[in-house]
Amino acid sequence: MPGEEINSFIKVWLLVLTSLCYSHAIAKTVPKGTKRLAVLLPVVCLFLLLPLQLNSPHLGGLTAFFIAWLANFKLLLFALDRGPLNTHLSLPLFIALACLPIKIRQNPSSKTHLNKGISSSSSMTVNYAVKGLLLGIIVWAYDYIDYMHPYVVKLLYCLHIYFFLEIVLAVGAAVVRSFSGLELEPQFNEPFLSTSLQDFWGRRWNLMVTSILRPTVYEPTLRFSSGVIGRKWAPLPSVFSTFLVSGVMHELMFYYLGRMSPTGEMTLFFLIHGFCLAVEIGLKKALRGWWQPPWVVTGPLTVGFVLGTGFWLFIPQFSRCKADARAFEEYAELGAWLKECLGFCWKSKRS
The missing domain is CATH 1.20.120 (Four Helix Bundle (Hemerythrin (Met), subunit A))
Known part of the structure; x- marks a missing residue:
């Protein structure tokens, strides 16, 4: 770098x-x-x-x-x-x-749950260590990207984004926690275990963004919609508006990455998810819990839908703005720097 x-x-x-x-x-x-x-x-x-x-x-x-x-x-x-x-x-x-990207836990654990908290902390450390190892394997696998099927490459990009974001956000939270002593909310909650789009976006994926969009977009739209179409169906336009704003902000993020004019594909990705999530909420309200399919059905469908639409609209944006190529260059520079440092330490030790 x-x-x-x-x-x-x-x-x-x-x-x-x-x-x-x-x-x-x-x-x-x-x-x-x-x-x-x-x-x-x-x-x-x-x-x-x-x-x-x-x-x-x-x-x-x-x-x-x-x-x-x-x-x-x-x-x-x-x-x-x-x-x-x-x-x-x-x-x-x-x-x-x-x-x-941190959020203070509103109901911190009491002293009676100290042992449980320590156990949870240990398991989280192991969890992040495993994900860090997997991230390293993914970066190493990029050396053989020319021999991979395009869909395998896109899957690696998806896993890379997930592992990288979760690890970076967890490190940031750990630093703040060590200085402040505050309990912080986790930012990811195993999104691959999602049972629905509502579960994925609302309770598992990048929860910091969810907690920010809720008071800035969702709640004001909900109050307005409640006076127009009633409280029961007001969440539907509120959800759609929230995803629209999320799409626009993602377009801005990719502009920063590549300095290229937005194509609208990122916004379309979030509009599709906003529409499907609104339909999902509407069906749940209409059925009122009469029937709920098992996780073995909803889980793969949810993850498959997220990956499928991501392969189509989300992931190609990294190649379009050449963020992936520039990231590979940074990894190569970082690897060369680490080798140089290790070589210097080895020579110093021998001398």
């Missing part, structure tokens, strides 16, 4: 930290509402521009996700005195909650 990119990454995050210090300080003297929104809008605009200073698919992609999406949505909620951020938080915790 070029030194210029590292320098740009450091400068970007120094600006992020400075901006969040400003947001924390100014909000204590500015009341919630339009006045606070006005003083925070420059920060929101800055966070939309900063990822353009980075070209690395890893550093730039994560920075865009953390600040242009999550931090901006949290700051917009903060302007209305809603969401995870508030003026009572200490500055370090405010910064961590604003720019990292």
